[in-house]
Amino acid sequence: MENLKSVIGEHPFMQGLDEHTLDTLVGCASNVRYNAGDYLARMGQPAEHFFIIRHGHVSLEINAGPRGIIGVHTVEAGDVLGWSWLIEPYKWHFDARAVELTRVIALNGECLRKKCEQDHDIGYALMKRVAQLMEQRLTATRMQLLDMYGTHV
Amino acid sequence: MNKKSKPSTHTLPASQLQKIIDLLYDQGYTVIGPQRRDNAIIYDEITSTDALPAGWIDVQEGGTYQLQRRDDDAWFGYAVGPHSWKQFLFPAKKKLFTIERETFRAQAEPADKTRYAFLGVRSCELHAIAIQDKVFRDGPYADPAYSRLRNNAFFIAVNCTEPAATCFCSSMNTGPGAESGYDLLLTELISSDQHEFLISSGSAKGRALLGTMELPEATPAARERSQELLTRAAEKMHRRMDTEKARKLLLANPEHPHWQELGTRCLNCANCTMVCPTCFCSTVEDVTNLTGDTAERWRRWDSCFTMGHSYIHGGHIRSSGAARYRQWLTHKLATWVDQFGVSGCVGCGRCITWCPVAIDVTEEITKFEPVTRDTAA
Amino acid sequence: MAAQTDPMLPRPFRIEKVTHETADTFTFELSQQQTNGNSGFDFACGQFNMLYTFGTGEIPVSISGDPARPQRLVHTIRAVGSVTRAMKKLKKGDTLGVRGPFGSAWPVQQAEGNDVVIIAGGIGLAPLRPAIYSILQNREKYGNVVLLYGARTPQDILFEKELREWRGRFDMQVLITVDHALGTWKGNIGVVPDLIKRVKIDPDNTIAMVCGPEIMMRFCVIGLHNRGMEHDTIFVSMERNMKCGIGLCGHCQYGPEFICKDGPVFPFSKIRTLFDIYEL
Numbered sequence: 001m002e003n004l005k006s007v008i009g010e011h012p013f014m015q016g017l018d019e020h021t022l023d024t025l026v027g028c029a030s031n032v033r034y035n036a037g038d039y040l041a042r043m044g045q046p047a048e049h050f051f052i053i054r055h056g057h058v059s060l061e062i063n064a065g066p067r068g069i070i071g072v073h074t075v076e077a078g079d080v081l082g083w084s085w086l087i088e089p090y091k092w093h094f095d096a097r098a099v100e101l102t103r104v105i106a107l108n109g110e111c112l113r114k115k116c117e118q119d120h121d122i123g124y125a126l127m128k129r130v131a132q133l134m135e136q137r138l139t140a141t142r143m144q145l146l147d148m149y150g151t152h153v
Numbered sequence: 154m155n156k157k158s159k160p161s162t163h164t165l166p167a168s169q170l171q172k173i174i175d176l177l178y179d180q181g182y183t184v185i186g187p188q189r190r191d192n193a194i195i196y197d198e199i200t201s202t203d204a205l206p207a208g209w210i211d212v213q214e215g216g217t218y219q220l221q222r223r224d225d226d227a228w229f230g231y232a233v234g235p236h237s238w239k240q241f242l243f244p245a246k247k248k249l250f251t252i253e254r255e256t257f258r259a260q261a262e263p264a265d266k267t268r269y270a271f272l273g274v275r276s277c278e279l280h281a282i283a284i285q286d287k288v289f290r291d292g293p294y295a296d297p298a299y300s301r302l303r304n305n306a307f308f309i310a311v312n313c314t315e316p317a318a319t320c321f322c323s324s325m326n327t328g329p330g331a332e333s334g335y336d337l338l339l340t341e342l343i344s345s346d347q348h349e350f351l352i353s354s355g356s357a358k359g360r361a362l363l364g365t366m367e368l369p370e371a372t373p374a375a376r377e378r379s380q381e382l383l384t385r386a387a388e389k390m391h392r393r394m395d396t397e398k399a400r401k402l403l404l405a406n407p408e409h410p411h412w413q414e415l416g417t418r419c420l421n422c423a424n425c426t427m428v429c430p431t432c433f434c435s436t437v438e439d440v441t442n443l444t445g446d447t448a449e450r451w452r453r454w455d456s457c458f459t460m461g462h463s464y465i466h467g468g469h470i471r472s473s474g475a476a477r478y479r480q481w482l483t484h485k486l487a488t489w490v491d492q493f494g495v496s497g498c499v500g501c502g503r504c505i506t507w508c509p510v511a512i513d514v515t516e517e518i519t520k521f522e523p524v525t526r527d528t529a530a
Numbered sequence: 531m532a533a534q535t536d537p538m539l540p541r542p543f544r545i546e547k548v549t550h551e552t553a554d555t556f557t558f559e560l561s562q563q564q565t566n567g568n569s570g571f572d573f574a575c576g577q578f579n580m581l582y583t584f585g586t587g588e589i590p591v592s593i594s595g596d597p598a599r600p601q602r603l604v605h606t607i608r609a610v611g612s613v614t615r616a617m618k619k620l621k622k623g624d625t626l627g628v629r630g631p632f633g634s635a636w637p638v639q640q641a642e643g644n645d646v647v648i649i650a651g652g653i654g655l656a657p658l659r660p661a662i663y664s665i666l667q668n669r670e671k672y673g674n675v676v677l678l679y680g681a682r683t684p685q686d687i688l689f690e691k692e693l694r695e696w697r698g699r700f701d702m703q704v705l706i707t708v709d710h711a712l713g714t715w716k717g718n719i720g721v722v723p724d725l726i727k728r729v730k731i732d733p734d735n736t737i738a739m740v741c742g743p744e745i746m747m748r749f750c751v752i753g754l755h756n757r758g759m760e761h762d763t764i765f766v767s768m769e770r771n772m773k774c775g776i777g778l779c780g781h782c783q784y785g786p787e788f789i790c791k792d793g794p795v796f797p798f799s800k801i802r803t804l805f806d807i808y809e810l
Contacts, residue, residue, distance in 0.1 A: 074717075074720060147682070471810075
């Protein structure tokens with residue numbers, strides 16, 4: 001468990017969290033391994049976890065029917081994955097597929113939500129970090145929408 | 154007279170100006186001077202003083218220009234018209250080269266060896282030419298055609314004693330009297346019984362030409378009269394431009410709401426840039442003959458008021474009229490100083506006169522004081 | 531003689547080789563057509579030429595070749611306008627008009643003794659390639675060398691073979707991302723400024739060179755600045771309409787700067803205040 005705690009504490013997303021919060025998070029954490037091609041999340045399924053990527057490479061995808069599987073974002077070691085555990089109705093909106101062997105710390109969403117409700121300091125600390133992550137993803141998504149390198153005549 | 158260190162001033166009877174024109178033609182110059190055409194004073198080739206716009210004055214205001222009869226028969230009794238000397242040194246349309254598909258050798262047009270003598274150049278226009286020299290002749294890359302025409306030209310300046318209401322050279326220190334950049338300088342003196350010029354030289358070329366004419370020294374009274382006319386001309390100018398202040402205001406206010414208003418008023422007709430004696434933007438056009446074997450590349454005047462001016466693949470950088478107006482005015486009065494060490498404006502007032510909606514740069518510049526935001530709820 | 535001193539006259543260059551890089555982007559290798567044999571074309575990394583196609587027009591294009599190999603003049607061109615589309619139809623043996631080289635250069639000498647972060651977006655990799663060649667040829671003079679490259683899709687990645695080579699080197703970090711991809715793509719998906727957080731940056735000893743669309747450069751500058759880099763150590767390459775390339779036609783003005791002769795490469799500190807003004 002101490003190992004989990006240090007891994008969580010050293011992750012960029014968790015920078016600055018106090019001991020108490022880290023201990024609480026560890027209580028919800030488990031080590032998980034995904035082989036290439038395994039899904040960490042499936043669209044429409046309950047968002048049971050929040051992933052801290054330790055190693056590997058995960059692709060966020062959407063199945064666009066006849067257009068095929070479209071990748072929209074990738075995350076790798078140093079990133080986190082998923083905020084659906086925090087937001088009702090707690091369901092994934094995208095597929096998340098391991099592109100290669102991927103090791104993560106999976107934090108149980110229900111467990112996290114409970115702790116956040118019980119201790120709003122923890123809730124706020126996590127919410128701030130998730131909000132920042134959302135802002136970064138939204139900015140990146142807007143840039144992708146601009147199609148910066150496309151021809152616009 | 155050559156021995157004197159300071160060039161002396163002589164008196165030239167009006168009838169003798171023809172002799173100067175003749176001498177210039179003898180020396181191989183093509184003389185360009187003011188003439189009345191299409192109800193305006195324009196610049197074109199001239200062989201006789203009979204063609205000068207004797208007895209006409211240009212009455213100018215924002216958006217208006219009218220020729221009216223003067224009380225006298227002064228030859229240079231107007232200010233400035235829609236033309237400037239720019240059209241001769243930097244022609245509105247010029248072929249850059251012809252190229253054959255087969256050889257792919259670009260052949261420049263034969264050098265224009267014309268030697269122009271410009272008669273009736275105003276002080277503001279001399280300043281404008283000095284400004285275009287910095288652009289076309291004195292930079293890291295020179296336009297050889299401009300340089301040749303300009304270096305070969307002979308400049309006969311005429312002091313401006315009849316500024317138009319749109320003129321503001323006195324506030325910009327670009328007139329009304331010419332101080333340098335000319336070969337010969339005239340001041341027209343006219344009274345009921347006398348029509349003469351004060352004449353002095355400003356270069357070796359001018360001195361040499363003057364030396365061939367045996368002209369009397371000017372009388373102190375004539376000199377005094379000349380000075381008086383210039384003083385009075387400066388006093389007549391009510392429009393003003395504070396170049397330093399204008400520059401600061403424009404650089405500090407690229408997002409000022411007044412640009413929007415200017416963008417609404419401006420018709421984007423580009424008149425101001427066409428009549429401006431310093432505007433230098435040009436574009437190029439490529440044409441091929443019908444068989445496609447020969448192509449030509451032409452340069453023609455362009456204007457920052459056109460959409461195409463800022464086009465890059467994907468769109469136009471300055472798509473709003475406000476942005477285009479800002480580009481013109483900010484360049485002219487502010488960033489020109491960064492680029493060339495001088496303002497791009499010489500106070501000739503042409504952009505005011507020829508603006509169809511009478512936008513007056515001297516007035517607009519005062520509206521760029523910082524906006525004070527009303528913070529009260 | 532007059533013809534040689536006229537800066538507006540293109541010189542004929544023969545297309546020796548055409549490489550189709552992507553669906554809309556191609557590379558020309560050119561040699562100078564001279565009666566007295568083939569002479570080199572000296573240029574500095576980041577400079578551009580005005581390229582003329584017969585009867586169609588002339589456009590500015592950055593040089594994408596190796597400055598240490600001046601025998602061939604190399605340009606990588608994307609067919610986006612009438613002139614570039616006409617160029618795309620040209621074949622080996624055809625002729626192109628060239629004027630140049632013009633403009634400022636990437637600070638490859640200034641960067642010696644420092645780490646270098648090169649960030650390219652789309653066709654923006656082409657103007658940076660000469661700098662990459664130069665730096666790799668004098669690799670011992672630099673600290674860490676990083677290349678971050680973003681393309682639209684995997685199919686739009688330029689210079690794929692060289693990117694593989696560079697990525698295979700032990701002395702260079704190469705990260706590539708694309709904005710859009712099908713599920714078969716194994717690499718990164720996301721915008722290139724997001725790669726900045728993935729690399730080590732020593733802000734006091736790093737020179738950054740950035741080239742791509744203005745929006746991309748804007749976010750890269752923010753990303754680098756957030757990592758502690760000062761604006762005078764971040765260099766960007768700007769683009770504007772150009773008709774002459776030599777400061778005479780007035781088209782490429784950017785505030786007080788002429789992109790053609792003061793740029794195209796600027797330390798960001800020099801244009802920072804201009805960068806935020808719309809429609810400049």
